Amino acid sequence: MPASLNELNGAEKAAIFLLALGEDHASIWEHLDEEEIKEISAAMSTLGTVNASMVEELVVEFIGKMSTTGAVMGSYEQTQRLLSSILPPDKVNSIMEEIRGPAGRTMWDKLGNVSEQTLANYLKNEYPQTVAVVLTKIKADHASRVLSTLPEEFALECINRMLNMEPIQREILEKIEDTLRVEFMSNLARTSKRDSHELMADIFNNFDRATENRFLSSLEERNRESAERIRALMFVFEDLKKLDPGGVQTLLRAIDKDQLGLALKGASDELRNLFFSNMSERASKILKEDMAAMGPVRLKDVDTAQMSMVQVAKDLAQSGEIVLASGSSDDELIY
Incomplete structure (x- = not known):
């Protein structure tokens, strides 16, 4: 919860104001461009509880006078509901995905959090020119690992395209971003659920030796196959x-x-x-x-x-x- 109104930035103030107005006045969002919607949505989703006195103070700042509105809660769910009332589902999903992660704000930041093997497996089926664009947008150390993982002839072709690359038109870049978001990041999110044995191996790694041995011994008596698999993954x-x-x-x-x-x-x-x-x-x-x-x-x-x-x-x-x-x-x- 914010401590005082003075600590809020513009996007946070706008987020509180729009939350206070609620869904009945969602048409206000139609007057914002996409970047403004993203910025306000990101602020809204992490507000937490904002007390009534701060809401009233903010409304007074915005329009000069207004009665107490009561506390509002900013959350992912509330943000998604408000956006859904004014934007198409694919736009809402895109904005909420930007807010939630994985860890970066932009598509290129997110690709930086994908392992080189996973990214290379996807890119090897794309056109070399598309791969060249992607590799120029991610960090150099990550790009080098992806290139070294790609088939050699294909990697050399991508390098050649990168060396001779002309300035990229915004429309082409946006199309590549959309394709990555829909075809790659969405599929990655659906398939990246961790195997339960991998999760347990991580947990067992953090036990002290006595606890680890005790649990593994007990598990072996009940399910030897799972115990052996966990031990192999540890x-x-x-x-x-x-x-x-x-x-x-x-x-x-x-x-x-x-x-x-x-x-x-x-x-x-x-x-x-x-x-x-x-x-x-x-x-x-x-x-x-x-x-x-x-x-x-x-x-x-x-x-x-x-x-x-x-x-x-x-x-x-x-x-x-x-x-x-x-x-x-x-x-x-x-x-």
Whole structure:
């Protein structure tokens, strides 16, 4: 809820005013252009509860005088209902999709949140000129990963089109955006529901070791197939031994050094040696001395340190800085 009227911007004030007027006066929206509708709709959908005194103060600001209107609630549902009374369904869906995400405001922002493999699988069936336009609109690092995933001859043709691209007419760009929104993003939303075993693997990854073992053991007694599938999808601390040297060094730069020794206290010799071998001789010696000086440590503290390292590794993998392989043999990296 906004604290005071002075903290509101123009779009938020307009959103409160239109909510207060309600659906009976929805014809006001007809006098706004599409960008104004989008901006006000975005503000409206995140307002929350606005108290009656603020509504009255705002109405007084707008028209000079008006009696108390009562509180209004800005939400996705209320916004969608109001828009539906004045705009065609496809326009309403387009605007609400812009508001909800995935994470970006524009179509090109949204494509930046789609994995390169998924985007490449879609684009490889499009005309090279269309692909070239798309790749010039997304961020360079994302475009490079998409290009490297496309078939080589097709990728080279797209690169050639990008090198010789003329300024793009607005109508063509809008048509490509509409096609992406309807044919790609909508299908992606319908097919991106996570497998329940993947969801559970993420949850199990965040258990401490004792809880994880207890639940997996109980699940194995009831449904061995599901337990095995969850275990295969989980990324655990020991899976860090599958990192390449560059990945280990990247991880070493990112983790809390105080947690490293504690985490390695509970690691296998193979994993310890992997980390030691990717450190300088002096750093390795200091770490070994620190670990020896710790003496006995609590399993809970080791679990916490290991989980912290795993989370950092996952964040690095998400940003494309390292490649992780899970416990599944299908994910083994071949060099």
